[in-house]
Amino acid sequence: MASEQLSVLITGAGGQLAQCIKHVMADFDYAFYFKDRKALDITDSDSINRVLDETNSDIVINTAAYTQVDLAETETEQAFAINHLGVANLAKLCAEKGIKLIHISTDYVFDGKSDQPYLETDPTAPQTAYGRSKLAGELAIQQAALPAFWLIRTAWLYSIYGKNFYKTILNLAQTRDELGVVNDQTGAPTQALDLARFILENLSKLDRENSGIYHFVNSGQATWYDFACAIIDQNALKTAVVPVSSNQYPTAATRPRYSVLDNSKIQKTFNYSIRHWREALQG
Ligand SMILES: NC(=O)C1=CN([C@@H]2O[C@H](COP(=O)(O)OP(=O)(O)OC[C@H]3O[C@@H](n4cnc5c(N)ncnc54)[C@H](OP(=O)(O)O)[C@@H]3O)[C@@H](O)[C@H]2O)C=CC1
């Protein structure tokens, strides 16, 4: 007898990661339901309740979030309403209905003062309103009595979808001969399609025993300057990229100086090899 297909609900369907999941989903035998903010607002419990029942969800992948790092410094209440209270609503209802949850968090929960890749067990100390709101969401996930959950921290996501640094650099390069890019913030550029593939390839393994926090980033590390140079090279563009310090490129939110995530736990647990960011950038 054929086993019943698992029903997988993806929130935040208008966003980058959700579109990447859509991009790779054809290879996977699940019943997928993509809901954008209009169809499912995670700050509205009635809307979550209705959609969870309608779709008979077994697993929810929550990609819905407030992701505007600088604006969050002034729209802090809105960031918390989504990244904390919205996530808490979703986790509570999933727990009540026995639904497993995959939630995405960020390298910006760390203070950036380390000089070696952060482990899942390292203390968090976000320095931005966005980071604090995401950390509050992490705690809500861990406090909900979910049957199983993965809290996946990732970083510097880019793809052909949505708004991201990769696309910003390509856009700026259309009109500029020179771009100043910070060379004193180090992280791990991560192809969002790689994360989408990891999630779908391992979805059936999600259970109580392997529930917890995982770091998923492409391997290696780079400054935003290194990443911008690689983007310009890959696209054979002529724009010159000039290294600058964070002081020369002031932003409302102070990004971590160093936020590389150690990805060995996820590779070991799921026997999964994550490629280097330079290889991922080649497509
Ligand atoms: N982008 C990155 O570099 C990184 C992202 N992350 C995390 O990964 C996850 C996915 O990020 P990404 O896809 O890039 O982000 P996007 O901003 O591209 O997508 C998030 C989506 O969530 C939607 N959304 C906002 N509020 C609500 C709400 N109340 N209910 C339902 N949907 C809502 C947004 O809609 P609208 O546009 O209408 O607001 C948007 O479509 C997020 O949790 C993010 O914090 C972690 C590390 C790096």
Ligand SMILES: Cc1cn([C@H]2C[C@H](O)[C@@H](COP(=O)(O)OP(=O)(O)O[C@H]3O[C@@H](C)C(=O)[C@@H](O)[C@H]3O)O2)c(=O)[nH]c1=O
């Ligand atoms: C566009 C641009 C940015 N920068 C700097 C500003 C900033 O310090 C750094 C990154 O810029 P962005 O604002 O594009 O990226 P930012 O919004 O900080 O990206 C973050 O998004 C959230 C959602 C996350 O969770 C993080 O992991 C991370 O990906 O590069 C330059 O120096 N020159 C430039 O031309």
